[in-house]
Amino acid sequence: MGNRVELDEMGKRILDASRTELYLSMRFLGPALHSLGWIMDLSTAFVGTDAAMIRFNPNYLFQLYVNRPRFLNRTYLHMILHCVFRHMFTAREKEDRELWDLASDIAVDAIIDSMEYRAVAELTPEYRQKWYSRLEEEIHVLTAERIYQYFIERKRNYLEEMQLAQIFAYDDHSFWERMEDEEENPSGENSRQKDSDNSPSGNTDSKNDSENDSENDPGPGNVDPDSKKDSQTGNKENNKEENKEKNSERNARRQQPSGRQDEGGNKDSDRRNGDEKNDEKNGEKNTHEKSVRKLKKIENLNRQWKETSERMEAELLASGKEASQDRGSLDRILSISNRRRTDYREFLRKFAILREVTTIDPDSFDYGFYNYGLEVYGNMPLIEENEYREMNRIRTLVIAIDTSASCQEVLVQRFLNETAAVLRNIGQFFSSSEVHIIECDEHVQDEIVVRDISDLEKYAESFHVKGGFGTDFRPVFSYIEEKRRTGEIRDMEALMYFTDGMGIYPEKPTDYDTAFVFFNDEELDDTKVPDWAMKLYIRGEKLVSSS
Incomplete structure (x- = not known):
């Protein structure tokens, strides 16, 4: 065709x-x-x-x-x-x-x-x-x-x-x-x-054209059969003579005593070896550079399509829910695919504030003693490490737990244990830090204040779901505001609300960071979460965040 x-x-x-x-x-x-x-x-x-x-x-x-x-x-x-x-x-x-x-x-x-x-x-x-x-x-x-x-x-x-x-x-x-x-x-x-x-659809016309051209053009692949036989015979005889000469030279070289080889031969051999090594190095270098270029190209394509995908998601969100009916499941799958995930440690570090902590700081010293030593002893500075240092620590963290029957105890325990482990590993607790744990379904059921990480781990082990079937997130926010007004909750950095996502969300934004924590990011409808709140997902065995 x-x-x-x-x-x-x-x-x-x-x-x-x-x-x-x-x-x-x-x-x-x-x-x-x-x-x-x-x-x-x-x-x-x-x-x-x-x-x-x-x-x-x-x-x-x-x-x-x-x-x-x-x-x-x-x-x-x-x-x-x-x-x-x-x-x-x-x-x-x-x-x-x-x-x-x-x-x-x-x-x-x-x-x-x-x-x-x-x-x-x-x-x-x-x-x-x-x-x-x-x-x-x-x-x-x-x-x-x-x-x-x-x-x-x-x-x-x-x-x-x-x-x-x-x-x-x-x-x-x-x-x-x-x-x-x-x-x-x-x-x-x-x-x-x-x-x-x-190929099943190979270009036969081009093939025929090349065959016709080859009949008229005596190119490299178009040789007369008789001449091809003669050339093959001649090549065989020449190859035999060359092989004889090479073998005789090789035998003569073997018979020469060590150290008496022709100097010119040694130089040629050294030069050949050097050229071979250089060729190998150049080949390895070219292969490495080629691999780097290929990886960069693939990374660039991946980044470009990620940007295109996010742009498409933003356009779909802007078009409204009425138009989404024709798109079927595209909106939901695209939203799941484009969620930005970060390490849970980095997520908790967002809530830390810079405070002075009473502890030895090996990276600093008192300049007064340093200068005093130089003035009194000449060349002997006195160095004493400071007994305080500035560190990012979490002062007050509030964790609200949806205790309705739809939440699973195992998932809540895993979330609490992971939170305790992260706080312990990154050292984000003051000696006076507090974690307020609020249990709530339609109403606030209980509040536990934890001042030590080990107490948080003990609470996680003994946690049991004991709420009803309904969920309303608003009572927790009202409860926190009342506690802040009376001074029972001070210096609050963040609220993390663990839930299955089914409930009534507040409309008014908070003046502290708020994150809703979900136990599965692919089986829930999180579109009702307010824009001013962050989202945190438990996926598999890991906690990942998305803002």
Whole structure:
């Protein structure tokens, strides 16, 4: 079908038409759609992306465009979502790459099937819907990470996984593994093209043209059979003579006594050895520099797509909830994917203040004694370490615990133990520091004041849920204000409210830092949390924060 240039132009026109249709339906995709270029690549039988380019087989695109135009749009969006969620950048971290490919495909297909835009909307096949329902029941939220973990933890059924891969695969993921290869030839005309003749849609016209040209042009690969035989015979005889000469020289060299070799030969040998060593060093240096360039390129792509993803999330939030109905599950999955996570130690350090602490400071000394020693003894300064130092410490921390039946005791205990461990390790407690623990469901049930980290650990061990079924966060805030007014809570830095997220939130902002702590960041709806409050999530065995 035409020559190479015509095929390339045809494929790009098809992709341009699909991109335009997607943009007209989903304006928020604009930056993402324009982040990928197009390039013909006959090493694939269909289409794929390496996060920089969409690499396509033109014959495959032509067939889709004619027979299944809506499937072409879904395929384009499928690749865009892979980039938005940066699936190709985390693929190398997974032990089972094929399973990660499957999990990524299911995750983005679930989003597309939940959409109601005309450009991509199709009736979801019963088998696919069955798997969506099954996964939602088991893992609640269909992110690639959770789907991958689900298949890893269950009893593996490789035949079933192969069937799923055939159903959910839209694009060629081999480009994910070859992302770094494009650094050598950004135009895409790389070494992979040499396999295009074996591709199902190889360019036969170009091949025939080259064959016709080779008949008229006696090039290196176009030699007369008789002359080729003669040259091969002559080469064999020449090689025999050369080998005889080399063997005789080698034997003569062996027969010479040590230390009596020709000086010129030694110099040539030394020079050759030196050149070989230099070549090895240069080769290692070039390989290292090449690897560094590849890593930088991948890091830059990852950063660019992260920024594009966050920009898309902000645009979706600004568009309002009415428009989100057509987007299906995209808003929620994107919000989970883009949460900024930091170490819990850094999170607690935010609440520390600079105070003088009575303790020996080995990094400082009293300048008065220092000068006195110089004046009295001449060259003998008196050095005495200061008995106080300035340190960042937490003065008063308030922890509110949702004691309704929906909160799990084990998770509360883990949160309290982790908090105590972090405070102990980073030394953020004054001798007069206080932790106020307030238990509350619909009403404040109890308050415990802890002045030692070990007491906090003991409280965590004996904690039991003893509240009702309702949750109202507002009584805790009113209770704290009353305690501050009476002076029972002083120098308060922060409130951390541990909850499952289901309750009535306060509307009025606080003049102290407030963080709502959730036991799972993927199974809750945290959209009702006020904008002025921070969010802290317990995920797996670790605590991570998001502001």
